[in-house]
Amino acid sequence: MRVFYFNITYACNSRCKFCAANHPILTDDNSQMTLEQFKEVLGQNQVGPGDRVIINGGEPTVHPDFLEFLDAVQDLNAKIDLFTNGKKLADEQFARKVMEHDNMHIRIPLFGGTAEAHDFLTGQKGNFNAVTGGIDNVYGLLREGITLEIKMLLSTATVKENEKIYEIVRTRWTGPAVRMSLNPLLISDMVVMNKELFLDNYENLLRQSEPLLKKAEFDHVHINTSLIPPCAFSDDMRVETYRGFRVADQTHYTDPSRNINEDEMKGRERCRECDLVGSCNGYPRSYVNYFGSGVMKPIHIDHKKLIPI
Numbered sequence: 001m002r003v004f005y006f007n008i009t010y011a012c013n014s015r016c017k018f019c020a021a022n023h024p025i026l027t028d029d030n031s032q033m034t035l036e037q038f039k040e041v042l043g044q045n046q047v048g049p050g051d052r053v054i055i056n057g058g059e060p061t062v063h064p065d066f067l068e069f070l071d072a073v074q075d076l077n078a079k080i081d082l083f084t085n086g087k088k089l090a091d092e093q094f095a096r097k098v099m100e101h102d103n104m105h106i107r108i109p110l111f112g113g114t115a116e117a118h119d120f121l122t123g124q125k126g127n128f129n130a131v132t133g134g135i136d137n138v139y140g141l142l143r144e145g146i147t148l149e150i151k152m153l154l155s156t157a158t159v160k161e162n163e164k165i166y167e168i169v170r171t172r173w174t175g176p177a178v179r180m181s182l183n184p185l186l187i188s189d190m191v192v193m194n195k196e197l198f199l200d201n202y203e204n205l206l207r208q209s210e211p212l213l214k215k216a217e218f219d220h221v222h223i224n225t226s227l228i229p230p231c232a233f234s235d236d237m238r239v240e241t242y243r244g245f246r247v248a249d250q251t252h253y254t255d256p257s258r259n260i261n262e263d264e265m266k267g268r269e270r271c272r273e274c275d276l277v278g279s280c281n282g283y284p285r286s287y288v289n290y291f292g293s294g295v296m297k298p299i300h301i302d303h304k305k306l307i308p309i
Contacts, residue, residue, distance in 0.1 A: 003081075003248040004047060005054040007255040008033045008069060012059040014085055015123030016111075017194050018155065020186035032058075033256040035065045039072050041254050049077045052248075056083040061094075070101045080104040087127065089134030099141040107181075108135055109151035113164020121157060132172075139173045149179040154228065155198040159208045166212055170219070180216075181224035182209065187286040201291050202232035213237055229280050231271075231297040247281055274298040 009032035012019075047053060053073045060066055061084050073080045080101055086108035089095045098106075108131065112118035115128035138148055150169050152162040162182065169180055184202060185191060191198050206213075206228070214237075216223045225233075271277065276299050283296060 001248050002045075002047075002051045003054060003251045004041070004045065004051065005056065005251065005253045006033065006038065006041075006069075007056050007058065007253075008038065008060050008066075009058040009063045009256065011062050012057060012085075013062055013087055014059065014127060017121055017123060017190065018153075018157075018185060018188070018198055019190045020188045031256060032063055033254070035068050035072065037254075037256075038069055042072065042076060042078075045252070047073075047076050047078050051076075052079040052081050054081040054083060059085055059087075061088040061098075067097055070098065070104075074101050074103070077103070082106045084108060085122070085127075086131040086134035086138075089137050090130045092137050095134065095137035095141060099138065099143075099146065103145050105147045105149065106138055107149040107151055108138070109153065109183075110165045110168070111153055111158055112161045113168060114161075117161050132168075135173060139178070142175075142177045147177045147179060148173070149181055149224075152180065152182050152223075153185060154182055154202065154205050154209065155185040156200050156205070157197050159205050162209065163212050163215075166216065166223075170221070179224060180221065181226075182213075182228065184228050184284070184287070186284055187290050192290075199290075201295065202228060202287075206233055206237070210234065210237060227281050229283055229296075230276055231274075231299055232295070247278060271296050271298040275300050 011031055042053070055069055055073070057063070060069070060082070063069065070080055070082075080103060082098075082104060084106065089098065089108075110118060110128075110131065111121045112128065115125075118128035118131070119125050135148070135150070142148060150165070150173070152158065152165055154162075166180065169178065185198055187199070213223060213225075271280075274280065288295060
């Protein structure tokens with residue numbers, strides 16, 4: 001499986017306190033990728049069936065040619081993997097245009113189980129209602145070949161909110177096409193500025209998340225945690241979390257400032273001697289730089305249990 005990751009714009013219609021872009025909100029030509037650049041990279045790499053194309057930002061839906069980016073991927077019969085904050089999808093007409101595309105996975109985050117919590121973290125009142133309205137529209141238009149993922153964030157500010165988000169998803173958006181995931185926080189300059197609000201190591205945050213993960217296991221609900229290294233989990237949570245998972249064969253990244261195709265995994269730290277190196281996405285370099293290399297704990301498999309060396 002090959003994954004091609006594109007940040008097509010740095011513009012955004014939210015002001016999240018944990019923004020990972022480390023990039024000013026620009027309005028000049030360099031702030032967004034052109035459709036021609038996008039198609040050029042797809043063509044150079046002969047993207048086609050079996051490949052996955054991630055479209056992200058900033059907020060990709062604010063790009064003036066956003067729908068044409070989706071068209072370009074669909075024309076190649078590749079998988080569309082859309083990361084969006086979901087706000088523009090609250091416009092039913094716009095949501096319908098997006099949902100006309102086939103073979104698509106749509107990822108939308110919720111950062112709080114209430115409007116007060118979500119709007120505080122995303123920097124604007126009304127965001128929670130817009131995002132949940134957008135999810136409602138996507139959910140109502142789901143059909144074969146399209147899946148919806150509700151993303152939860154692993155951070156100090158959101159670890160307890162995730163239990164509320166889980167209940168919202170379980171009661172409001174149900175069915176096999178709806179997924180959930182728990183995602184680590186990227187340590188950007190903005191996150192460090194707000195470190196008291198967000199930052200703790202994965203192990204402490206996962207310990208606080210165990211009630212949620214155990215409830216999901218009891219409910220037979222899978223929460224995808226593939227972006228969190230397995231060594232950060234407690235022993236009893238690790239086995240089920242990583243059984244059968246594998247990393248992409250190739251992962252590449254392109255953004256508006258660089259019309260080149262880079263190996264994204266070069267920027268991540270992985271334990272080469274770990275038995276799970278083929279099923280671990282590793283640590284973001286910013287995380288290792290902040291918390292130290294001691295966070296990386298190679299694992300060997302002993303009697304069907306995953307145990308740190």
